[in-house]
Amino acid sequence: EPEVTQTPSHQVTQMGQEVILRCVPISNHLYFYWYRQILGQKVEFLVSFYNNEISEKSEIFDDQFSVERPDGSNFTLKIRSTKLEDSAMYFCASSSTGREKSQYFGPGTRLLVL
């Protein structure tokens, strides 16, 4: 059964550094998402992406964040200048169409900003 994959599984970075989190969605899926979960808190939506553009974003997704689909398979989340409060588990998800709304999640990247 196809799965969403994410790399790296863990990332440690210094405050102010740029990080890129990578995701490979399920191959025939068209909608892509990023969520994050700060330790002890609920899973929060960051952004959705369809047809090579952002379709929805949350208040969390400010100018420090960007997403990209650089090729036919990868979907990336970039944080330009990391802050301590960006430390969290970041989940990528994908779904096939707008009607088939079930989202399938990757294993997550645990980001620690020091």
Place this chain on the structure above:
Amino acid sequence: AQRVTQPEKLLSVFKGAPVELKCNYSYSGSPELFWYVQYSRQRLQLLLRHISRESIKGFTADLNKGETSFHLKKPFAQEEDSAMYYCALQGAQKLVFGQGTRLTINP
């Protein structure tokens, strides 16, 4: 505003006992509701979606629009059901999650 409430952070039941994990939602439109499960150190996995009305691993959930609830139930708990359970609501695209309930099944 979309909101999902799971009132129990922790739930502990004995093996063979019935399980009910509560979920209430707030949404002005027609919601689509899901239950996700996260076993230890694994990814979030889709367990149920209300539109399919199916039973997965013995779990069922019924959407009650009058009570704005989508409780997850299983008649006889098994030890392998121990996990974190998240209720989620989808309006347009994004999923809004509840806080999650950690279910522990005692032998």
